[in-house]
Amino acid sequence: MIFDITHKTQYRYRSTVVQSLHLVHMSPRAMPGQIVRHHSLLVEPAPASRQDGIDSFGNLDVILDIESPHKELVLLARSTVEKLPPPKYNLVATTSWDALDYSLLRAASERDVNILLFRCASRLTTPTLEIADYASLSFAPSRPVLDGAMDLVMRIYNDFKFDPKATDVSTPVTKVFAMRRGVCQDFAHLALACFRALRIPARYVSGYLHTRPPVGRPKLQGADASHAWISVWSPECGWVDFDPTNGIIVRDEHVTVAYGRDYDDVSPISGVLRGGGEHSVDVGVDVNMVANAAAGMINGL
Structure with missing residues (x-):
């Protein structure tokens, strides 16, 4: 099966955030039975620096340094992932x-x-x-x-x-x-x-x-x-x-992003802020099957 995944997170702050630093786990893992065909991460406001890396568990992570004053932060991750049926276990x-x-x-x-x-x-x-x-x-x-x-x-x-x-x-x-x-x-x-x-x-x-x-x-x-x-x-x-x-x-309908000891290790977004005060967060996720993996191979997807 091939899935298109959209994951949007929007933070709204009561007061201006002067600077923020975030650790992001929103990139699906490439692993046996899971092929990542595409992944992108858009951030608004644009970060002053972005560092893509791999954490101690082998997960893909991104460190964002946002230096533009802002009262709203939006992260939009888009992924296309192919899932293969796992083996049957005794x-x-x-x-x-x-x-x-x-x-x-x-x-x-x-x-x-x-x-x-x-x-x-x-x-x-x-x-x-x-x-x-x-x-x-x-x-x-x-x-x-x-x-x-x-x-x-x-x-x-x-x-x-x-x-x-x-x-x-x-x-x-x-x-x-x-x-x-x-x-x-x-x-x-x-x-x-x-x-x-x-x-x-x-x-x-x-x-x-x-x-x-x-x-x-x-x-x-x-x-x-x-x-x-x-x-x-x-x-x-x-x-x-x-x-x-x-x-x-x-x-084959579960798409893995990351694994660790618990949620603390793989939180989608964490970070520290200067300013901001109280805030609200809205999260929207869509997971849509666009093709069966075998059909996708035949059609050259």
């Missing part, structure tokens, strides 16, 4: 979760060090005893790690209610767990806290999801949104993506 044919230490520690390669990083709790994914108990229900001794991961993802999907009014970006995972409601970011953080309670490698993934309107109704412009899910590691399959918000293994 979840029960993976190493048991309580035998992962042997698989991870028997070799001291750089890859293993990078995987070990994602076993550690981060600021937004620190588990409590209650969260650890909740996680343990999916991981009986010797259960295959990805089979247990699917069970945990389905339990979160069934036990928690999607409610965009219940939380905001600062809501801690402990409150999400207590309320049993939240949004995709909350469910991803909760799942990660569960995995990290058991020292299972798992990472936070940010990106986009192609949504479909109800039958007989048109898709509304701007109705999509940024999305978040998780990725869990096994020696047999490597990293496999799961979506706790929808209770599924991720296939």
